[in-house]
Amino acid sequence: MEVLAQTQRVSLASFNNTPACHVRRPVFISRSQFCGGNQPFESAVSRQVLTASTSRRGDALILRCQGSNGAAAAPWAQKDARLVLEDGxxxxxxxxxxxxxxLAEVVFNTSLTGYQEILTDPSYKGQFVVFTHPHIGNVGINFGDMESEKCHLGGIIIRDLSASxxxxxxxxxxxxxLKEQGVLGIADVDTRAITRRLRDTGALNGIITTDMTTPAEELVQQTKSWSILGKDLIREVTCSEPYEWKDTTEHEWEFNPNVLARNGEQPFHIVAYDFGIKHNILRRLASFGCRLTVVPxxxxxSKVLEMNPDGVFLSNGPGDPSAVPYAVENVRQVLGKKPVFGICMGHQLLGQxxxxxxxxxxxxxxxxxxxxRxxxxxxxxxxxxxxxxxxxPETLPADVEVTHINLNxxxxxxLLCKPKKAMSIQYHPEASPGPHDADVCFEQFIEMLKEERAGKAAVAA
Ligand SMILES: NC(=O)CC[C@H](N)C(=O)O
Structure with missing residues (x-):
């Protein structure tokens, strides 16, 4: 995109902190009513300030972007990316x-906050996220809110990218x-219309591309040649070696007095299976007094059981839960031998x-x-x-209770299986982003671990 400058005479009335051009939508706005060199102009889009000389009062600056055909095109009208859905x-x-x-599966997320946590949640591997919240990017990106080491999703689809x-x-x-992470973004599309479409048709495959020449029909065919079903995406996001985790959530998270009351007790050792684990799950478990070993x-x-942990945690993760039988088999082997807690993908693996x-x-x-409920x-x-x-739930054995129901x-x-001391939830108690109501699930798991410890102590005595 080449930025061109040209001068054009406009009326004096429009020249005092008013649009520098009143024949088109303003791009640069004059910050001064004077003429001469070094007159400041501010971009209405990016707040960038530049200086230009105006030869006489009444001359104004218009900046334009050059379109692909060489003709001048306004930046707000510029179309240099496409989202193509499999419905054509x-x-x-x-x-x-x-x-x-x-190419990925397109889903929509209705959260009003937390785009950074969504960008870095490994469960979105293989997906594009349409943000229904219309304005994304206003708080930038920071070190503290990362939910993993990188941005795993394939691309994001938004209405408006914050200019500042x-x-x-x-x-x-x-x-x-996103540039640093090699991830695509497309803005200025009607995310409300896309969401309504996905709600009617169900999740669709899609392509985001900055190639504006390949015919759309060809791209539609490509979207149909791929499916997320049956794909093991966990292998692409899990850690390669076991590691220890110690960080807790920060002070303002400690709204739960039971977390603080537990300080001083011998920590519970948890082995956490990393199927694409979010950092805040680890932080919450650490805050509840757990020492964590994260494993691929x-x-x-058998090696998990050799560590003789107090409990086993099964994390969230991307893709189709029926495509990872090796993970289900590992869960089956620890079931009944150690208390188990699963979140999201972990819940689905436990169910299997x-x-x-x-x-x-x-x-x-x-x-x-x-x-x-x-x-x-x-x-x-x-x-x-x-x-x-x-x-x-109809495929589950009689000793497994459905404890939580989605009211939508x-x-x-x-799920809860009392005899096997195993529990799980399909959603995200670590709340990053989101409401904290489900934090109590961590407490329930801790109670399970305490019971187990007390039971062992009683047998030993
Ligand atoms: N957040 C997760 O763990 C998602 C689990 C699974 N990939 C699903 O989409 O249902």
């Missing part, structure tokens, strides 16, 4: 992040971060280890306001969710 629809918009072409960043923790813009997704259950089956939802649950007390939680699959569609959102 094509959405033209403005590219940001990296350049190129990527305002946050004291921010170290870079979303655009810079295919780490043999019990003998149950998973199925794909129409467009999944991705957002920060999904209501859940905890069946034993009828307590309602507002929860953070991100999943496309669910456990079919009645799907199974939590």
């Amino acid at each position: 629809s094509v959405w033209e918009g403005r590219a940001f992040g990296t350049q190129g072409t990527a 960043v305002s946050n004291y923790r921010s170290t870079k813009t979303v655009d810079e971060y 997704a295919d780490y043999p259950a 280890a019990f003998g149950g089956e998973t199925f794909k939802l129409k467009f999944g649950h991705h957002g920060g306001n999904h209501p859940i 905890y069946a034993p007390t009828s307590r309602i939680e507002i929860s953070a969710q991100n999943h496309n699959y669910a456990v079919n 569609d009645g799907t199974c959102a939590g």
